[in-house]
Amino acid sequence: MTQRTYAEGETVDFVIVGSGAAGGVLAKELATAGFSVVVLEAGPWQQPSQFTHDELAVERENAMLNLAFEPIQTIRGSEAEPARRNAGRALAYRRGVGGSSVHFAANYWRFRPIDFKERSKWGPISGSGFADWPITYAELEPYYTKVDWEIGVSGAPGPFDPPRSRPYPLPPLPNKSSGVLLERGARALGLHAQPSPLAILSKQYDGRSACLACGHCSLYGCEFGAKSSTLATVIPKAVATGTCEVRAESTAFRVETNARGRATGVMYWDREGKERRQRARAVIVAANGAETTRLLLLSATPAFPHGLANSSGNVGRYIMFNGHASTFGRFDHPLNEYKGPVASRTVHDFYDADAKRGFYGGGGIDARFNYQPIGFALGVLPDDVPTWGPEYKRALAEYFTHSVRFYAHITSLPVASNTVTLDHDNKDRWGRPGLCLTYTDHPDDMKAKQWFRDRTEELMHAAGATRVWTQPILPIDGGVHLLGTARMGDHPRESVVDRYHRAHDVPNLFICDGSNFVTSGRGQPTMTIQALAFRAAEHIGRFAKSHEI
Secondary structure, eight states, X not given: OOOOOOOTTOOEEEEEEOOSHHHHHHHXXXXXXXXXXXEEOSSOOOOGGGOOOOHIIIIISOGGGTGXXXXXXXXXXXXXXXXXXXXSOSBOOOOSTTGGGGTSOOBOOOOOGGGGSHHHHHOOOTTSOOOOOSSOHXXXXXXXXXXXXXXXXXXXXXXXXXXXXXXXXXXXXXXOHHHHHHHHHHHHTTOOEEEOOBSBOSSOBTTBOOOOOOSOOTTSOOTTSXXXXXXXXXXXXXXXXXXXXXXXXXXXXXXXXXXXXXXXXXEEEOTTOOXXXXXXXXXXXXXXXXXXXXXXXXXXXXXXXXXXXXXXXXXXXXXXXXXXXXXXXXXXXXXXXXXXXXXXXXXXXXXXXXXXXXXXXXXXXXXXXXXXXXHHHTTTSOTXXXXXXXXXXXXXXXXXXXXXXXXXXEOOOXXXXXXEEEEEEEEOTTSOEEEEEEOOOOHHHHHHHHHHHHHHHHHHXXXXXXXXXXXXXXXXXXXXXXXXXTOBOSOTTTOSBOXXXXXXXXXTEEEOSGGGOSSOTTSOOHHHHHHHHHHHHHHHHHHHHTTOO
């Protein structure tokens, strides 16, 4: 792909750090509006022909996450505990053009109106930083619709969906065996299963192929372009404008500021390890809730001694992952759930919290089986199944094709002591401090996981499973949803960015990714991340054209 190349030393309108769900959208929108844009992406630019279905490489050696590039992470439950090295899955994300949108499962739930005003409804929750968002669902709805149509989302309205101004552009993908079973269980319990909205094409759209049901969605790239990653959708359009350059294998390590406290550009290492500078009139950080935190903290100066945009002290605080709980079931007839997308039906009857439960927490339950044979064999079978020999082989052959999982996606509360910080004792190949995750579940989160696991078990029995087994309720020790570390708000003392994603402390610095979340939603954040990015791009472009940056 031929793209515009800006000369070293040339000042562009915007430099964007990160090319994932948010960064790709921002690049496309700003370049289309006529601005000059450089996108810095730490990982490689892979072509679809480079994607692999090698299960061992992807699921056991983390090939898609590019962890060999930089695996330096530590984790602890509290600041009083010693941190221990982690293999890179506590804060899990892909480095590469398109970011984690390349390998995500592509569930595209919208937030509901309640997600933006839960603090007003439920009041304070002890031990948490529970707060309302400074924006409403109604403000964001047009941008959710823009995601539907510009990214490509397949679906159909369900009984608990929020208002929408336009129908889905694509019908839902075919229902899978798991979806049929979830529908059966839901009907038996008086609940409602609805089509799962997915950023996967159910038919040809915008020059891209429909899903071919290969079964390699979660953790894998899509060779056919059916999965609506930013690599397949908005990034090619950004480059096609002739005003956007995407620089792969370019690792940002500092946002530069001048004596007036304004951002002037980004320092980065190129693929040869040479230190370079990209000057810009404004800087946008969209590197995810972990890497955005690291870059802001590494950009400390005498004027910003605790890190850039961190006068509130909230950069890195309030990380949320979303809780999960699940139940497995075996059925007499083959299901062959390894085919097709991850999920096709979802139950949203329990989306909102309910005071009668005795704790805060809401969520949705879908039916899925996102396993390939090795992953299934190493950790999914019931405890009483032999783990070696002929009986084990027979169990694998039978359970793999006859099993399904009902999986709950749940809220996580923002807790100030749950943080991402710099680990100066463990450094990466560039000499940058690693990342330390400090995290302990709020008690309500643990109760919510137990409650939702009980619901998944009830659904599985109601669906007619001949064998049911649950997964234990364990504390969260990381995840792929890196939310809340640069939260949005109207008050500079309580938040990092304002309602337009502008840093309170630096007028020409914008932060737009999952780090801006004030509450966690119900476990599928990418749709909201992209809606926020479309909205942010519109306002940032308006600021630039009116010389407010």
